[in-house]
Amino acid sequence: xxxxxxxxxxxxxxxxxxxxxxxxxxxxxxxxxxxxxxxxxxxxxxxxxxxxxxxxxxxxxxxxxxxxxxxxxxxxxxxxxxxxxxxxxxxxxxxxxxxxxxxxxxxxxxxxxxxxxxxxxxxxxxxxxxxxxxxxxxxxxxxxx
Numbered sequence: 001x002x003x004x005x006x007x008x009x010x011x012x013x014x015x016x017x018x019x020x021x022x023x024x025x026x027x028x029x030x031x032x033x034x035x036x037x038x039x040x041x042x043x044x045x046x047x048x049x050x051x052x053x054x055x056x057x058x059x060x061x062x063x064x065x066x067x068x069x070x071x072x073x074x075x076x077x078x079x080x081x082x083x084x085x086x087x088x089x090x091x092x093x094x095x096x097x098x099x100x101x102x103x104x105x106x107x108x109x110x111x112x113x114x115x116x117x118x119x120x121x122x123x124x125x126x127x128x129x130x131x132x133x134x135x136x137x138x139x140x141x142x143x144x145x
Contacts (some may be wrong), residue, residue, distance in 0.1 A: 006049040006070065013045045013053055020051065021077050029115040030077045036120065037073055040127045051076045052085070056131075058138040072134055073127050083109040086127045093129040096122055 013034065021027045034045050034053065043056040054071020061067035076083040087093075087110055097103075101118035104111040110126075112118055 006052060008054070008057065008069070008071075009047045009049070011047040011050075013047055016047055016051075016053070017077065025114060026077050026082075029082070030075075032115055033075050033082075036124070037075070037127065040124060041072060041131065043072070046071070048074065051078065052083075053077075054085070058134050060138055073130055081111045081113050082115075083111060084123075085109050086123065086130055088130050088133045090129075090133060093126065093133075096125050096129070100126070 017027060017030045021030055030053075037055045038045060041055040045053050045055060048054040048071050052071065052074050053076065054074035056072035057069050058072055059067065059069050071085065074085045076085075081104075083106070085108065087097075097105075099119055100110070100122045102112065103118060
């Protein structure tokens with residue numbers, strides 16, 4: 001079976017942002033996202049793969065037998081836009097996107113240009129419903145919180 005590319009690394013998050021992000025507003029937004037996600041999860045930020053900043057972790061296992069670990073929530077300050085890994089769509093939380101702000105939906109993430117384009121209280125609700133979902137459906141470090 002193929003090895004997961006996105007695993008937790010020892011790279012320093014602050015060093016990553018300072019060396020990878022070349023836009024002052026994106027740097028400021030990255031540090032603000034770290035503050036918020038750390039507060040909402042109770043976990044310190046860790047690097048996952050080369051560009052994802054994640055908070056906490058959980059273990060997943062698919063019916064196919066593929067399994068691995070992933071951050072509970074996280075983001076990546078990609079060159080064009082932020083990728084936010086904060087949303088597991090369910091019938092109970094899809095309505096939150098109505099008040100989220102300016103974003104695009106990806107397969108497993110939400111894309112935003114800058115933090116001021118979105119409603120951060122809605123982001124908090126999305127993150128917290130995702131934490132609850134992962135806690136209920138996976139082996140999760142969030143159960144210890």
